[in-house]
Every structure is written in structure tokens, then in C-alpha cells.
Amino acid sequence: MQPELPLTEATFLILLSMAQAPMHGYAIMQEVALMSDGRIHLSTGTLYGALSRLLEQGWIERLNSAETTSPRVRKEYQLTHDGRRILNAEVVRLQTLLQAALLRLAKGEQ
Amino acid sequence: MIFILRLYAGLLRLYPRQFRDAYGDEMLAVFAAAVEDARQRGCGAFSLLIVRELRDLPFNLVREYLHARTLAMPPEVAKFRRARWWARVFSLLSALFFTWIYTLLFVRQFAPQAMPAMILVYVLLFCTIFAWVQERHGGLLLMVCGALLGLAFGYASLASGMQPLHAVVVALTYPLPYWLFGAIFLMLGRQKKTFALVLG
Numbered sequence: 001m002q003p004e005l006p007l008t009e010a011t012f013l014i015l016l017s018m019a020q021a022p023m024h025g026y027a028i029m030q031e032v033a034l035m036s037d038g039r040i041h042l043s044t045g046t047l048y049g050a051l052s053r054l055l056e057q058g059w060i061e062r063l064n065s066a067e068t069t070s071p072r073v074r075k076e077y078q079l080t081h082d083g084r085r086i087l088n089a090e091v092v093r094l095q096t097l098l099q100a101a102l103l104r105l106a107k108g109e110q
Numbered sequence: 111m112i113f114i115l116r117l118y119a120g121l122l123r124l125y126p127r128q129f130r131d132a133y134g135d136e137m138l139a140v141f142a143a144a145v146e147d148a149r150q151r152g153c154g155a156f157s158l159l160i161v162r163e164l165r166d167l168p169f170n171l172v173r174e175y176l177h178a179r180t181l182a183m184p185p186e187v188a189k190f191r192r193a194r195w196w197a198r199v200f201s202l203l204s205a206l207f208f209t210w211i212y213t214l215l216f217v218r219q220f221a222p223q224a225m226p227a228m229i230l231v232y233v234l235l236f237c238t239i240f241a242w243v244q245e246r247h248g249g250l251l252l253m254v255c256g257a258l259l260g261l262a263f264g265y266a267s268l269a270s271g272m273q274p275l276h277a278v279v280v281a282l283t284y285p286l287p288y289w290l291f292g293a294i295f296l297m298l299g300r301q302k303k304t305f306a307l308v309l310g
């Protein structure tokens with residue numbers, strides 16, 4: 001068991017939102033809301049507080065976006081090798097929990 | 111729209127400088143995008159967005175200021191400060207809880223023999239607050255006054271006709287939370303001495 005685990009739901013969803021491709025702040029907020037089925041809506045302060053911790057831990061890195069369609073600052077974040085490793089470990093942990101729960105429930109119904 | 115963004119930019123100034131410099135512009139850009147999106151979805155979505163931002167702001171500010179302080183110090187000092195902060199919060203909550211409970215009991219079942227114990231409960235509340243500033247002396251006072259509280263409650267129990275053994279149990283269990291926090295503050299006071307140079 002890794003000492004960093006379990007992750008909070010918000011941290012897990014933030015990391016998961018970057019699993020496929022680098023994301024900028026607003027896209028992360030939207031992805032988190034979508035993945036949590038509208039349960040978790042991050043405020044900008046909460047999101048950037050979490051991103052700042054993840055950057056310090058070296059789980060994500062900040063990219064300077066090449067796109068210039070918007071005059072606004074638009075930086076993207078992507079998972080690092082460590083971040084992906086942690087995310088995978090959390091998914092395995094959740095999967096183990098889920099399997100154990102399903103097994104117990106199935107035995108209970110028999 | 112411009113007013114809301116100006117207001118948000120103003121609120122961003124409340125964050126620690128380091129955090130603001132690193133993420134302030136991005137946060138404003140993300141907030142602007144969120145406002146635009148919410149406005150298109152209607153008044154409800156827009157209001158929810160504003161409420162969410164305002165609701166989370168105090169927590170985010172406290173967290174970032176605490177984090178900014180811990181970043182500037184060695185990890186062991188940061189750990190000590192965190193432990194001290196938790197000790198302060200829990201000791202105060204515990205003292206307030208027991209003061210409230212004992213006061214309630216005292217008011218409902220008035221017994222003159224419990225008056226010294228009641229006075230000591232309030233003295234202990236002040237000792238807890240004193241221990242926030244002076245860990246060693248406050249911790250010591252908490253332990254001594256806790257012992258006196260035990261004696262006072264033991265005496266009150268005996269005077270109200272309780273069995274001596276029961277009174278001894280009361281005398282030993284009632285001061286336990288105060289002894290616990292007293293011991294924690296004493297330990298923190300000893301550690302504080304070690305970090306005195308760093309803490310200033």
C-alpha cells in the first residue's frame with residue numbers, strides 16, 4: 001500500500017481528468033463535474049489549490065500552451081510518470097475494494 | 111460581467127502573494143470562462159457559480175496561508191506547528207464541550223457542593239486558552255487544575271452520598287481530558303524550546 005493512498009475524491013478526479021491528454025484549468029473543472037455526475041463542482045480556488053499541491057508533489061506538470069486563440073492565460077497540466085503511477089495504484093485499490101464488495105454482496109444473496 | 115470579474119480580481123488579492131503570482135491570472139481566466147458559460151445556461155447556474163466561489167473562498171484562503179507558512183520553514187518545524195495547531199483546536203473544543211456539559215448539569219441539578227468544581231471548570235477553560243500562548247506553563251496549570259477538579263468532583267460526589275469507590279472513579283476520570291491536553295502542551299512546550307531559534 002502506498003503512503004499517498006487513498007486519494008481524496010477531488011484529487012482522484014483531477015488526476016483522472018488528465019489521464020488521456022493535457023488539460024487546462026477550466027477543462028479540468030468541467031471534466032470533474034462530468035465524471036462525478038454533477039456532484040463535485042470545484043471552485044477556481046479549490047482547483048488551483050489542488051493543482052498547486054499536485055505540482056509540488058511532482059504528480060503533474062505545467063505546460064505553456066501553444067494555442068493562441070484566446071488572449072487569456074491558458075496553461076495546460078499533464079500527468080507525470082509519478083502521477084500516472086499513483087493514479088494506477090488508486091484505480092487498482094478501488095478495483096480490489098469493488099471486487100471484495102461485489103463478492104460479499106453476491107454471497108449474501110445466495 | 112466586467113463588474114463580477116473586477117470583484118473576483120479584487121478577491122484574488124486576498125491570497126498569499128506567492129500563490130497569486132503563480133496562479134492569479136489563470137484563476138481569473140478560468141473564472142471568466144466559467145462565468146460566461148454559466149450566464150449562457152441561465153440565472154440559476156450563474157448564481158450557483160457565485161455562491162460556490164464565495165462559499166469556498168474562506169477555506170481556500172486559510173489553506174493557502176497555512177501552506178505558504180509551512181513552505182517557508184524546515185519540515186520538522188512545519189510538523190511541530192501543525193501539531194500545535196491541532197492541539198490548540200482540539201483542546202479548546204474539548205474545554206468548551208466539558209464546560210457546557212458541566213454547566214448544564216449544574217444548572218439543572220443545582221448542588222452547592224459542586225460549586226468549587228464548577229469554578230474550576232471555568233478556570234480550566236482559561237488555562238486552556240493560556241496554554242495556547244504559554245505551552246509549558248499552561249500545560250502545567252491544566253494538569254494541576256485538572257487534579258484539583260478531580261478532587262472537587264470527588265468531594266461533591268461523596269457529599270451527595272455516593273459510594274467512596276465511585277467518588278474515586280469520578281475524581282480520576284473527570285480530569286482526564288485536561289490531563290491529556292496538559293501533557294500534550296507540556297510536550298509541545300519542550301519541543302518549542304528546541305525550535306526556539308527557528309520560530310523566533
